Structure formats: structure tokens, C-alpha cells
Amino acid sequence: MNSDHLSLNIKRYDLSDDKSLKASSAADELILKSYTELNSIDKLLAIYNDRFGYLRCHLNHLNPTSIFTNKSQLNSIESNCKSNRLVFNNCSDPLTSLENKIDLAVLRMPKSLALFELYLQHISKNSTPRVQVIVGYMTKYFSPKMIEIAEKYFSTVEQSRAVKKARVATLSGKRMLEKAEMIDFLAYNNRTYRQYWGVFSAKHIDYATQYFLKHIKTTPKDLHILDLASGNGVIANELLKILPNSTFHLIDDSFLAVESAKLNVAGENVHHYFENNLSTFTDHAFDLIVSNPPFHFEHEINIQIPIQLFKECYRCLKPGGNLQMVANNHLNYSSQLKKIFPTVETVVQNESFVVIRCQK
Ligand SMILES: C[S@@+](CC[C@H](N)C(=O)[O-])C[C@H]1O[C@@H](n2cnc3c(N)ncnc32)[C@H](O)[C@@H]1O
Known part of the structure; x- marks a missing residue:
């Protein structure tokens, strides 16, 4: 590492x-x-899953390529480079081929093993044999x-000794593999949804979402x-069946989620956004906002992120418009939502989930 850094x-x-939440770990x-x-x-060099840019900033003098999956991550890496007076240029999403083959990758292990495998696929396709x-x-x-x-991708996998409760595994001896499609198939309501490895709820449509879909109230x-x-x-896709003439906007912080949604929901009246906030949208843009909002971020729980999103929802709803969401009971969003919306009601609740409707 360069001592200037x-x-x-x-x-x-x-x-x-x-x-206690830090920008980097051991x-x-x-x-x-x-x-x-x-x-x-x-x-x-390519850098994978560098959540806030710690690795990028420390290795920037080597002109690496950062492989990003989240808009919030991309924004953080850019901001940290800028505040540390570093030029940030090369970056790519994990579905696009790199211009030049890499000979080294550093990878911070993601929580999702499917995402880990998707990264290994990307490395495998975009690297030299050594x-x-x-x-x-x-x-x-x-x-x-x-x-x-x-070990599916590399013949040698060596784990280091633990230092401050962390380890590295060094992988070498790339195996020649057939291309995998990197897509999961989920059956729901007479339809098969497709999603890239690492996207939320890989085995089935999330149970909270299924509960929500039974209780969303729409009008023409x-x-x-x-x-x-x-x-x-x-x-969005299930609502599109009920309201085929409405315009749908789908937004997600995950690049792979947005690319998956594009496989499942399409049409002239459907728009996709790779964003982590609602700044793209004007005040009073929507009649209805629906959400199964995020609260898990890798191994952390952080409800301040959804609460900020709910404040933005208020701004983007028309007067009389409403936000409907599903949440895990224990999150107790209602008390927070009452500080933002004049009307907040529990539509339905079971032992696990609650559906909430907020009106502007
Ligand atoms: C609980 S999942 C719900 C996904 C989908 N609606 C469903 O029901 O299966 C939450 C989603 O929020 C996304 N997310 C996380 N932070 C976000 C943010 N700041 N803005 C937009 N989406 C975000 C995650 O990538 C994830 O896809």
C-alpha cells in the first residue's frame, strides 16, 4: 500500500x-x-463488493476497476474518492464484460452466497488464466x-489465519467452466419470475410480499x-394486471434487482430506475406508492433508511394519494409514519407481518 494513503x-x-457502524472492518x-x-x-486489479469505497480509496493509485451492485455503494465510493482528492474513473456493473482481462481481484465477502458466486462468474469470464x-x-x-x-471456480483455495476476527481466502488455479445463466426462476400466481443471483428472496416470492399482494387496495x-x-x-407486475392503463415506475438500489425487474415487467407504461432515493421524481408525482421496504443492509439492520424513503414518499404523493406497505411487525413503523402522514392505518396484521396504509 502507498504510504500517502x-x-x-x-x-x-x-x-x-x-x-458502532463503521465504514470498513478488519x-x-x-x-x-x-x-x-x-x-x-x-x-x-478489480475490486468487488467494496461497500463504501475503503478498498477503492486505498488502492486507487493502481487504477483498479470497481465492480458495483448498488447505487448507494457507487455514490459512496465516488464521494469518498472525491473527499480524499482521488480521481474515480473505472467502474462496471457485474453483468458487463470488462475491456481488459484482470489478473487480480479483491473481494469483500457479501452476505448473499449467490451474489458471491455471481462475482466469481464475473471474475472467471473477465480474467487471465493466472x-x-x-x-x-x-x-x-x-x-x-x-x-x-x-472450489467450483478455483482449484486452490487457501484460508489465512484469523487476524482481529477476520480471515482472507486466496483463490488461484482458475478452472475452465461453462457459462451459467446466473438466473433463478420463481413460480408465483401462474407466472414464472426471473431474477439474477443475489437478488432478494431467491427461492420463492417473499412471504411478506405475498401477504401484501392479497391486501393492496387500488382504484381506477x-x-x-x-x-x-x-x-x-x-x-408492480401483479398491479399491472389490475390497472393495465396506469403508468408504473419501479425503483431499486440494486443493479441486479433493476435488471431482474426489466425481465419481468415491461411495456410502454413501465419505467425502471437504478436509484436509492426519490430525487428523480417531482413533488405530487404519484397517486399510489407501494412498497416492501428494505431494512436489512448486508449484516446490519438500519430503519433510518426506510424512514427517509417514507419522508420522500410524502413529498412525491399527490394530495389524497396514499402509500401502502408491508413490514415485519417488530419494526413498529406506524409510530414513525404518524410523524410524516396525517392518516396512518393498519389494514391487516398477522403474527409476522403488518400492512399499513398512509394517506397524504
Ligand atoms: C424487502 S426487498 C423487496 C423487494 C420486492 N419489492 C419484493 O417484494 O420482493 C427490499 C428491496 O429494497 C432495495 N433497496 C435497498 N435500499 C434501497 C433504497 N435506498 N432505495 C430503493 N431500494 C432500496 C433492495 O435492493 C431490495 O430489492
């Missing part, structure tokens, strides 16, 4: 009062240390399945509809 100041760019530090020990200054991959993870999140997946006057945090697009 030791004093970098890397910030989290999400909303949280929880001071796993990131160990990745950097392992990278330095490889003495690979002349190798073409590529090495350094995967960093906190030991408390280790699963033997990680090694099993890594709902002409402009937003599906906030749309995932694979199932909510």
Missing part, C-alpha cells in the same frame, strides 16, 4: 445514528495487507458453503404508481 478518511454515506484491512504481500503492483482472488470475511459470518463455491384513479424498492418487480 494511510491517512485517508473513509465515511459511511448512509443514514444512521449508530456510532476484513478490509486484511485484504489490503494480503494484497501488499502479493507484491502485485503491475497487475490489473488470476488470483483475495476474499476477505469476518470469521463470524464464515460458512463452509463459501469454500465449496470458491390510481394512474401513476411507484413500486419503491421493487426487487424483481413482482408487486
Whole structure:
């Protein structure tokens, strides 16, 4: 590592009062240390799953390519580069081929093993035969399945000793594999939904979403509809069957979710957005906003992010318009929503989920 970079100041760019949440972990530090020990200054490098840009900022002098999956992540990496006076240029999503083949990848282990495998597919397709991959993870999140997946793609997988409760696995000996489609198929309501590996709820349509879909109330006057945090697009798609002449806007922070929704919901009256906030939309743009909002972010729970989104929903709804959502009971959103909306009602509730309707 370049000694000029030791004093970098890397910030989290999400909303949280929880001071225990950090922009990097011992796993990131160990990745950097392992990278330095490889003495690979002349190798073409790609960085995967670098949530706030800690790895990018520390390795920026090597002109790496950052592979991003989330808009919030891309914004954070850009902001951290800018505030540390670093030029941020090369980046790519994980479905696009890289211009040049890489010989080294550093990867912060994501929570989703399916996303890990999607990253390994990308590395496999975009690297030289001698590529090495350094995967960093906190030991408390280790699963033997990680090694099993890594061994599908690489013949040698070596785990380091633990340092500050983190380890790295170094992968080498790339195997030649057939191309995989990287898509899961989910049957629901006489239809098969498709979604890329790593997108929310891979085995079945989420049970909270299924409950919500039974209780959403629409009227023919709902002409402009937003599906906030749309995932694979199932909510918008089911409503499109009832309101075929309405205009649907689907927004998600995950690139792979947006690309999945494009596979499932299409038409002249359907618009997709890869965004993590509602700043694209004008005041009073929507009659109805529907959502199964996010509260898990990797291994963290953070309800300040959905609450900020609800405030933006209020701005974007027409007077008389409404926000309908499903949530896990324990999140207790109603008390927060009452601070934003004049009318908040519980539509229905069971032992796990609650459907809430807020009117502007
Ligand atoms: C609980 S899932 C719901 C997905 C889909 N609507 C469904 O019901 O299956 C929440 C979604 O929120 C997305 N998300 C997370 N943060 C977001 C943000 N700031 N803005 C928009 N979407 C976000 C995640 O990528 C995820 O797809």
C-alpha cells in the first residue's frame, strides 16, 4: 500500500445514528495487507463488493476497476474518492464484460452466497488464466458453503489465519467452466419470475410480499404508481394486471434487482430506475406508492433508511394519494409514519407481518 494513503478518511454515506457502524472492518484491512504481500503492483486489479469505497480509496493509485451492485455503494465510493482528492474513473456493473482481462481481484465477502458466486462468474469470464482472488470475511459470518463455491471456480483455495476476527481466502488455479445463466426462476400466481443471483428472496416470492399482494387496495384513479424498492418487480407486475392503463415506475438500489425487474415487467407504461432515493421524481408525482421496504443492509439492520424513503414518499404523493406497505411487525413503523402522514392505518396484521396504509 502507498504510504500517502494511510491517512485517508473513509465515511459511511448512509443514514444512521449508530456510532458502532463503521465504514470498513478488519476484513478490509486484511485484504489490503494480503494484497501488499502479493507484491502485485503491475497487475490489473478489480475490486468487488467494496461497500463504501475503503478498498477503492486505498488502492486507487493502481487504477483498479470497481465492480458495483448498488447505487448507494457507487455514490459512496465516488464521494469518498472525491473527499480524499482521488480521481474515480473505472467502474462496471457485474453483468458487463470488462475491456481488459484482470489478473487480480479483491473481494469483500457479501452476505448473499449467490451474489458471491455471481462475482466469481464475473471474475472467471473477465480474467487471465493466472488470476488470483483475495476474499476477505469476518470469521463470524464464515460458512463452509463459501469454500465449496470458491472450489467450483478455483482449484486452490487457501484460508489465512484469523487476524482481529477476520480471515482472507486466496483463490488461484482458475478452472475452465461453462457459462451459467446466473438466473433463478420463481413460480408465483401462474407466472414464472426471473431474477439474477443475489437478488432478494431467491427461492420463492417473499412471504411478506405475498401477504401484501392479497391486501393492496387500488382504484381506477390510481394512474401513476411507484413500486419503491421493487426487487424483481413482482408487486408492480401483479398491479399491472389490475390497472393495465396506469403508468408504473419501479425503483431499486440494486443493479441486479433493476435488471431482474426489466425481465419481468415491461411495456410502454413501465419505467425502471437504478436509484436509492426519490430525487428523480417531482413533488405530487404519484397517486399510489407501494412498497416492501428494505431494512436489512448486508449484516446490519438500519430503519433510518426506510424512514427517509417514507419522508420522500410524502413529498412525491399527490394530495389524497396514499402509500401502502408491508413490514415485519417488530419494526413498529406506524409510530414513525404518524410523524410524516396525517392518516396512518393498519389494514391487516398477522403474527409476522403488518400492512399499513398512509394517506397524504
Ligand atoms: C424487502 S426487498 C423487496 C423487494 C420486492 N419489492 C419484493 O417484494 O420482493 C427490499 C428491496 O429494497 C432495495 N433497496 C435497498 N435500499 C434501497 C433504497 N435506498 N432505495 C430503493 N431500494 C432500496 C433492495 O435492493 C431490495 O430489492
